[in-house]
Amino acid sequence: MDLTPTAWQLWIVAALVLGALEIKLSGFVTLWFAVGALASALAAAVGVGIDGQLLLFTLVSAALFAASRTIFKRAFMRSASPMKTGVEAMVGQEAVVTESLAEPHGGTVRINGELWMARSLSGPVAEGERVTVEQVDGLKLWVRRPSASLEVPMQKKERA
Incomplete structure (x- = not known):
């Protein structure tokens, strides 16, 4: 066999x-x-x-x-939106001010457990306030108070 x-x-x-x-x-x-x-x-x-x-x-x-x-x-997957990652995902999220955001140099905010340099689009912001990330410019975040208007002020070019 x-x-x-x-x-x-x-x-x-x-x-x-x-x-x-x-x-x-x-x-x-x-x-x-x-x-x-x-x-x-x-x-x-x-x-x-x-x-x-x-x-x-x-x-x-x-x-x-x-x-x-x-x-x-x-x-x-027809209705799925593309996943945002990295700095792209930070736009629209809330951050907490850890160092007051004052003109002309800005301050620091904490977002997702990380500290970032930030500038305010809605005037000075005190430490401890919540802000919303509007845009990311290199290693600096541009933020605004959630209740602030959405008008972006004209920015002056800083001299080196």
Whole structure:
């Protein structure tokens, strides 16, 4: 009795292993490789050579992976806005003044646990007050009191 596994049996084992990984990982990635392995098992059962089996596995897996990413992105991400990170995410957030913001040099604010140099767009601001970040200019924040008007005063160019 010959116990040597045939190619289609090896592809079935690969599909089962990849299917079990999909259950454990749940990322809809290894599922498509499992389906590709099943397609290759069918090809091996009808007598396709190893080159054809590997080509079929690659094509089926890649096609399903690409199609699923496109479908999932369109179905589940259509209303998602792009994620803002870094200084881009600070605009509109509240900060607490840790060193009063007075003309002409400004002061310091704490935002997200970090200290930043800041200048006020709405006049002097006392220590402890809350302000809203309006813009980021290099390493300096331009802030305003939440109740202040949204008019931006004309800025004079400072001489070095």
